[in-house]
Amino acid sequence: MISKAVKWKVSSALTLTAVVTAVGMGWSRSISELGTTGAQFKSGLFTQYSSSFKDNSGWIYAIAVSPDGKTLASGCYGGIIKIWNLQTGELLYTIKAHTDAIESLAISPDGNLLASGSWDNRIKLWNLKTGILINTLKGHADDVKAISISPDGRLLASGSTDKTVKLWNLADGKLLRTLPDTDWIQSVAFSPNSKILATGSEDGTIKIWWLDDGGNYTLTGHSGPANSVAFSPDGKTLASGSADKTVKLWQFTNGKVLHTLTGHSGPVQSVAFSADGQALASGSYDKTIKLWNLKTGELMTNFAEHSKPVWSVAFSSKDTVLASGSGDETIKLWPVSVPIAAQVNSPAPEVEATSSEIISPGEIAHLNRKVYDQIDKSWRSTPTFSTSLVYRVAVNEEGVITDCQPLNQAAGDFIQEVSLSSFRKVAHQPKHFRQFKVVLKPSGVLEVSPW
Numbered sequence: 001m002i003s004k005a006v007k008w009k010v011s012s013a014l015t016l017t018a019v020v021t022a023v024g025m026g027w028s029r030s031i032s033e034l035g036t037t038g039a040q041f042k043s044g045l046f047t048q049y050s051s052s053f054k055d056n057s058g059w060i061y062a063i064a065v066s067p068d069g070k071t072l073a074s075g076c077y078g079g080i081i082k083i084w085n086l087q088t089g090e091l092l093y094t095i096k097a098h099t100d101a102i103e104s105l106a107i108s109p110d111g112n113l114l115a116s117g118s119w120d121n122r123i124k125l126w127n128l129k130t131g132i133l134i135n136t137l138k139g140h141a142d143d144v145k146a147i148s149i150s151p152d153g154r155l156l157a158s159g160s161t162d163k164t165v166k167l168w169n170l171a172d173g174k175l176l177r178t179l180p181d182t183d184w185i186q187s188v189a190f191s192p193n194s195k196i197l198a199t200g201s202e203d204g205t206i207k208i209w210w211l212d213d214g215g216n217y218t219l220t221g222h223s224g225p226a227n228s229v230a231f232s233p234d235g236k237t238l239a240s241g242s243a244d245k246t247v248k249l250w251q252f253t254n255g256k257v258l259h260t261l262t263g264h265s266g267p268v269q270s271v272a273f274s275a276d277g278q279a280l281a282s283g284s285y286d287k288t289i290k291l292w293n294l295k296t297g298e299l300m301t302n303f304a305e306h307s308k309p310v311w312s313v314a315f316s317s318k319d320t321v322l323a324s325g326s327g328d329e330t331i332k333l334w335p336v337s338v339p340i341a342a343q344v345n346s347p348a349p350e351v352e353a354t355s356s357e358i359i360s361p362g363e364i365a366h367l368n369r370k371v372y373d374q375i376d377k378s379w380r381s382t383p384t385f386s387t388s389l390v391y392r393v394a395v396n397e398e399g400v401i402t403d404c405q406p407l408n409q410a411a412g413d414f415i416q417e418v419s420l421s422s423f424r425k426v427a428h429q430p431k432h433f434r435q436f437k438v439v440l441k442p443s444g445v446l447e448v449s450p451w
Helices: 038-043 361-378 409-413
Strands: 005-009 051-054 060-065 071-076 080-085 091-096 102-107 113-118 123-127 133-137 144-149 155-160 164-169 175-180 185-190 196-201 206-210 216-220 226-231 238-242 247-251 256-261 268-273 279-284 289-293 299-303 310-315 321-326 330-335 389-395 401-406 434-440 446-450
Touching: 060 310, 060 321, 071 102, 080 102, 080 113, 102 144, 113 144, 155 185, 155 196, 164 185, 164 196, 196 226, 196 238, 206 238, 238 268, 247 279, 279 310, 279 321, 289 321, 361 389, 361 401, 361 434, 361 446, 389 409
Parallel strands: 005 216, 060 102, 144 185, 185 226, 226 268, 268 310
Antiparallel strands: 051 330, 060 071, 071 080, 080 091, 102 113, 113 123, 123 133, 144 155, 155 164, 164 175, 185 196, 196 206, 206 216, 226 238, 238 247, 247 256, 268 279, 279 289, 289 299, 310 321, 321 330, 389 401, 389 434, 434 446
């Protein structure tokens, strides 16, 4: 049965944040001075940065890059924001923004507004061009750990150690809704269509919130805090990075893990998708940044020039630069001279395609009911089996069962008795839309739940 809160149980999951760290004070080296060749970029062996900002104000916990790729904002432990010209390395201005550490920054889609979240429990909105304070959002009772601005520019989401997520009207700063959780919120991210919010918690869970109807469900599997979450540009995949040292790629509409990315030797602090959706960057406490092929889950490149933990990573809008911020008080820029897609050498096996349409818990519940009714109608005999039968069934967009696969030995043995053999896949049937788990118990009870 589907309710407004469905808990997906998936093994070993991780989260990644859209929060990034940074530091800066001027450029160090140019690409030409490094003598880097196109072949090095394409081979994924390029490991040296082209430029570095140096700042002596302490660890930089957050960075954000403007939509046009020209401006970079950084926030540090001392509550200071610095605004940089990403193309020239010039420090444009400095703001004494908060009375405590800034752990998250976000820039509005139009590039005019910068939001900052701090351990002083405040969120502040700034004019990115002038550095003038526009508004201060008060409502959290503890540290603001993560913020995100919706792609449509209407909402701001904030997560806090007060165990709540708050949704704000970005235009006037009014609090619209408070979403409760059971632990500290470590990360937040909006889907590209602005209708879904993902949140990562200290207990390792990730919640998917459907903002239209208030429904939510939970992805579980982390063995450490879900430090960061991010949606892919096409909205089909959620990436998560965790203190358990792994990154996971989720087909979040059904709770399926597409890939688990391993290789970091320390907690994963942040993740960022390339704009073309072909690659994912992850920054870690192990002082490295890793670049992953999203189709295969393979490691393409390892960047290891930082001397302290990497707190954040962010791509520029055209994927020409990957920025990383670290506890070593530097922001490094890693050039990507060709499109990320060109770096992926060979086509990778695809995970079975599913509809790109994101459906709400209410629609899932409707399909769940249709699956139940079809099986209940066909299964009329008195059970002769003594072990529960477990099946995975697939349905089309109308909720008609198009395939049925037994998942244990008893299910295969008794598939005729329970009249499910007629639902076995045949060649002319349409592509599957959603999958459900079906359990038939010796007591005569039928259970159907989303896969």
